[in-house]
Amino acid sequence: MYTPVMSTPDRLIEATQELLWERGYVGTSPKAIQRLAGAGQGSMYHHFSGKSELALAAVTRTAEEMRRTAGLSLDGPGSAYERIAAYLLRERDVLRGCPVGRLTMDPEVVADEALRAPVDATLAWLRGRIAAIVQEGVDGGEFVPGTDPAPVAAAVVATVQGGYVLARASGSSAAFDRAVEGLLSLLAARTRQI
Amino acid sequence: MYTPVMSTPDRLIEATQELLWERGYVGTSPKAIQRLAGAGQGSMYHHFSGKSELALAAVTRTAEEMRRTAGLSLDGPGSAYERIAAYLLRERDVLRGCPVGRLTMDPEVVADEALRAPVDATLAWLRGRIAAIVQEGVDGGEFVPGTDPAPVAAAVVATVQGGYVLARASGSSAAFDRAVEGLLSLLAARTRQI
């Protein structure tokens, strides 16, 4: 039977994704990547020019994956409120935080235009997608008129990103859940029965 | 005339505060601290046992300062909504992010009980203080009944922390302002004229 082993470049990228999520760019060393990928020094430098090139590949892939995951909730069935709630309430490994948002705290990521670009694009896409859903809700009479899509969408995304901060500070996912609960209660007050 | 020069320990702590804010624990080296503080190697190790002890002093001080700053808005004049708005809208160096919240993305901080404790305590205090203000607002008839203080407070703090993430991702403070605007618009809808 055919055994689909991941290629060395793929294993290296995946290991880098893991480490960037856990420790950030500054805290991730080439040696740690090699160890986690089960690849040798020479192997890594054969496939990639160095840490920064690997990081770019990893961040790009993580960003794609996040869009796909978020899309599952946002493009699902239900009213506008329900889809936003589905996004906020979906299963998460809260204490690990967001693999994309986390990178914004890394000085080297923010300083590197190429590394920051996919991070920016992903969060901008997320805000835009949620704003479009809010707009649908306003147009369909689900949200009360005067509900401004872009600010509400920014608040939704910020609540998630900030929820991770609260959870990691307290060592418990409860704080994340609380923040989401708070935002949803405020948002629910802007809906009308339709 | 008396010239109040900061003591070497104080300069070391302040330099560490700066670097932890900018680069996190993992990204901050003893050498960088010494350079920024204008202190020698031996001097630093004379006053502190090492990086971790210095970091603890710095984090503790940063946490105190954050409470004081937040208190200025939250304990100020005005209605409950106005004080929360004052907190959300106060002058900030948005692109630098939160010196306390930032630390939650650092694996070594989260792993170290002593370092995480002041971070946790500060954010918990902030949530509690805001929840108390929301409760006042409910009791005084300013917020509609059924407004649940703790979740709303968590959402407020999460919006700020997440707003920093959005701002740093986009390289502009506009995203932070948007998120705050969105949350305030939702919160305003829960107020009644009194």
Next chain:
DNA sequence: GTCTATATTAGGATAGAC
């Protein structure tokens, strides 16, 4: 208290053999 030496390990990569 501060300085200079010294030590050990890791970070980040290049060179060339296999």
Next chain:
DNA sequence: GTCTATCCTAATATAGAC
């Protein structure tokens, strides 16, 4: 493609002189 050898700098201290 992968491995080992080698290189240079930084990280994080300790030791002892001044």
